[in-house]
Amino acid sequence: MARWQPDARSRLAKAALDLYGEHGYDRTTVAEIAERAGLTKRTFFRHFADKREVLFSGSEELERLIVTGLAAAPPDAAPLDAVMAGLDATAAMFDERRAFATARQAVITAHPELQERELIKLERLTTAITAALRERGVAEARALLTARAGVAIFQVAFGRWATPGARQTLRSLMHAARRDLRDVVLDG
Amino acid sequence: MARWQPDARSRLAKAALDLYGEHGYDRTTVAEIAERAGLTKRTFFRHFADKREVLFSGSEELERLIVTGLAAAPPDAAPLDAVMAGLDATAAMFDERRAFATARQAVITAHPELQERELIKLERLTTAITAALRERGVAEARALLTARAGVAIFQVAFGRWATPGARQTLRSLMHAARRDLRDVVLDG
DNA sequence: AGGGTGATGACACCAGGTGCCATCACTTCT
DNA sequence: AGAAGTGATGGCACCTGGTGTCATCACCCT
Structure with a gap:
């Protein structure tokens, strides 16, 4: 068993895209994205420079x-x-x-x-x-x-x-x- | 006597440009700009949509x-x-x-x-x-x-x-x- | 067994930006 | 004159994006 779930980055990306679709881009917080991906806000920013960047990978x-x-x-x-x-x-x-x-x-x-x-x-x-x-x-x-x-x-x-x-x-x-x-x- | 100093907007713009020149754009806070113009942060955002916009008036x-x-x-x-x-x-x-x-x-x-x-x-x-x-x-x-x-x-x-x-x-x-x-x- | 290593969590913190209400000089209406 | 309205500002609380820093802990290597 891996210590962390694999593909943190793609999990974050998927969570972000889903949430942007469900609630709209500006009503989605980074904390929500991270939570849905089972991670924390801090980890989101380790994978993406900012909230926008996740749409441009x-x-x-x-x-x-x-x-x-x-x-x-x-x-x-x-x-x-x-x-x-x-x-x-x-x-x-x-x-x-x-x-x-x-x-x-x-x-x-x-x-x-x-x-x-x-x-x-x-x-x-x-x-x-x-x-x-x-x-x-x-x-x-x-x-x-x-x-x-x-x-x-x-x-x-x-x-x-x-x-x-x-x-x-x-x-x-x-x-x-x-x-x-x-x-x-x-x-x- | 006017109740407020006139040209709040241009005072803010001048203060911003001066400070960007003196300390650099990213080491200048909106509060500093407003203070130099004799106004408050809140008033800055009534005249400019954000910190960047002041350079594009x-x-x-x-x-x-x-x-x-x-x-x-x-x-x-x-x-x-x-x-x-x-x-x-x-x-x-x-x-x-x-x-x-x-x-x-x-x-x-x-x-x-x-x-x-x-x-x-x-x-x-x-x-x-x-x-x-x-x-x-x-x-x-x-x-x-x-x-x-x-x-x-x-x-x-x-x-x-x-x-x-x-x-x-x-x-x-x-x-x-x-x-x-x-x-x-x-x-x- | 023991010492790296690397991704993550936890936490405090800063700054940009907004909502809301108070204030107060000036204007306009009565 | 006095009352009511107006518009720019101050003040303050608040949210959120983003960062610095340190601890943690599973895995790897020797």
């Missing part, structure tokens, strides 16, 4: 997928095409978890403090993409702008994908957004 | 400038050109306050919680630009993407402008970023 995974996909693109691919390859690498993961992703997104958009956290995760992602582009020999200025363009494409496509009515795949929405961006930037 | 002004400049662009201007006109309308204001803006930016980039707040202000700005484009008859999908492109241009240009060494005007940096974005999006 997947963001490293997302970043990893994108950067890996980007690095695997043909060396002669244009920078933005390489970024699109990175984004494509995430599409399957999202399409498999559509229900979860949209529910989570609904919680986030309802709470400004969670939106803030999401935005800074996207900023981290932008930085990671920029670095990956630099590895491919893209100059700093272009790398940053390409990364921002790619993240903007992702944001727009994800926003449409995560609305209840939508039926298209994330991949097709991302490529549609990429074409729209081309039109928008050219047409002037 | 200018963001409505920025939003107003951009939206007004955008609306004043020729009706037949391409959407992104109209956004550029809005951004141009802010350049003079920034160039006049370069020292203040860079100092403020240094505080923000040193504290993730302030970055989060800045990012959500930019998101608000994106929404406002999108709405202003819709007023000009731009379709929703294009309007949002154009707004994101415009904000990305602003972010990149402002980032360069706010670095200690830079000497170019914000306007020229923004237009350079716009050209770079065109190249980046085309080249693929």
